[in-house]
Amino acid sequence: MTATELPGDRPFVLLATRAEDLPADEEYALFLRYTGLSPERLLRVRLERDPMPPLDLDEVSGILVGGSPFNASDPLEKKSAVQRRVEAEMAELVAEVVARDTPFLGACYGVGTLGTHLGAPIDATFAEPISVVDISLTAAGRADALTTGLPEGFTAFVGHKEAISALPPQAELLASSPTCPVQMFRLGRNVYATQFHPELDLDGIVTRIHAYASYGYFGPDELDLTLAAVRRAPVTAPSRLLRTFVERYAR
Template sequence: MNARRPLVILKTGRKIPALETIAGDYEDWIAAGMGWQPGAVRVIAPDRGEALPAPDTVAGIAITGSGSMVTERADWMLRAADWLGDAVQREVPVLGICFGHQLLAHALGGEVDDNPHGVEVGTVEVSLEDAAAEDPLFSALPTRLWAQLSHRQSVRVLPPGATLLGASEMEAHQGFAFGPRAWGAQFHPEFDERIIPHFVEYYRAILGEQSRCADTLKSMVRPAHESRVLLRRFAEIVREGES
C-alpha cells in the first residue's frame, strides 16, 4: 500500500514467554492479518514513553492485546485513552483488540473490570447481534463464528451510545461499534491455533481454581479463520479513507 499516512499499531503489551518459539508479536500478527506492508505501519509503545502522533497524521489505529489491566489506570493508559478519544472524535478508523477493546471502551466512557465469569480462554463460539449485519466492519463476519479468546477483564458497561455487535457464553460484550469508524473486539482475530494453547496453559492454575480443565480447553482448540476476516475488512476501511 502506498498510503500517505501510516497505520499506527498501538503496542500495549508483549507476547508471553511461552510464545518465543513462534515468530513475531501482537503487532506483527495484526499487520500480517491485515495484509499491511511493514513500511506502511508505525508501531508505538505508549507504556515505554513513546510519543503519540496527532490523530490526523495517521490513516488508522489498531490497539493490541496486553498482559496489563485497564483497571491499573497507569499513566500511559490514561494518556493513550485521551488520545484515542480524540482520534475517534476525528473519525480516524480505530480497532481495539482484547485489552485494546477494553482500553477503547474506557476512553469512550465505558466501564472495565474483572469478568465475573472468570477467565475466558481457548477457541470460543461468538454470536453476532442483528446490528452487526448493518455494520461496516462486523458485517464481513458470519452470524456465528469461532474465535480465539484470552482475557480476565471485560467491558462490563459499554460506552454511552455504543452499539453491541457480539457476545459469547462467558462474555456479554465480544464486539461493539462507536460512531462511524471505531470498533472493539474482545476476541483475537490475529491469533491462530498454534498460539492459543499457550494461553490456556498460562491460565492453567487459575482455571483449576475455577473448576475448569485446561486440558479439555486445549483439546477444543480449532482454527478460527472466519474471525481473521475482521482484520482484512478493517484494512479495507482504512484504505478506503485514504483513497
C-alpha cells in the same frame, strides 16, 4: 488484494504493550499477516518500553491496538508506573480518536481503553478463561460495514480477566457470546473494539499460553487443560476483520 495494491501511503499504527519479546514479536507478525500490510505501512509502537510518540491522526490511516497483560480494573496501588503511564497516554489518544471518529480497532485491550473512556463498568463479571468461544453477530453486527464479511456465528480465541459488564447507550453492540455479552462494539462510525482476538491463530495463542502461564489466567496445574481448550474447534473467521479494516480505511 496485496499490500502494494492498497490505496494511499499513510501508515497504520499498532500500539502494543507486551514486555516479553516472543509474544510481542509474534503479535506484530500476526497483525502483518492478517492485515496484509508491509512493515512500512504498519508502524509498531511498544508502549511498555517507550512513551507514546506524537501521533498526527491526519497522517495515519488508522490505529490498531493489540492485547495486553494490563487490566483497566486493577486497583491503582497494584498498577506499575509503566501501566499508569500507558493508561494515561492511551486515555489522551482515545479521547482524540473518539472526538474525531478516527479509524480505530482495539483487540481485547481496546475494550478496556474505550470502555474506560466511556465510563463503562469494567470488572470480572464476564471474564473468560483462555479458550475458544462461540460468537454471534447482533442485528447491528450483521449490517455493519466491518463485520458484514463474517458469518452470523463464528468461533474466536479469548482469554481475559475483565470485560464490560454493561455497554453504555452511545455504543453499538455488534457481537456477543453466551459467557461475555459484549464481544464487539462500535462508537460513532469508525471506532471499534473486540473482546476476542482477531489477530490470533492457534500457534499464536499457544505461544501466549506458555508466555503468560504465571499471570493468573489459569491455575498452575491447568496448562494441559488450557492447551486443549484452544484446540476444541478451528478458528478461521475473526482475522477477516483486520483485512477489512485496512481495505476500508487505507488512504
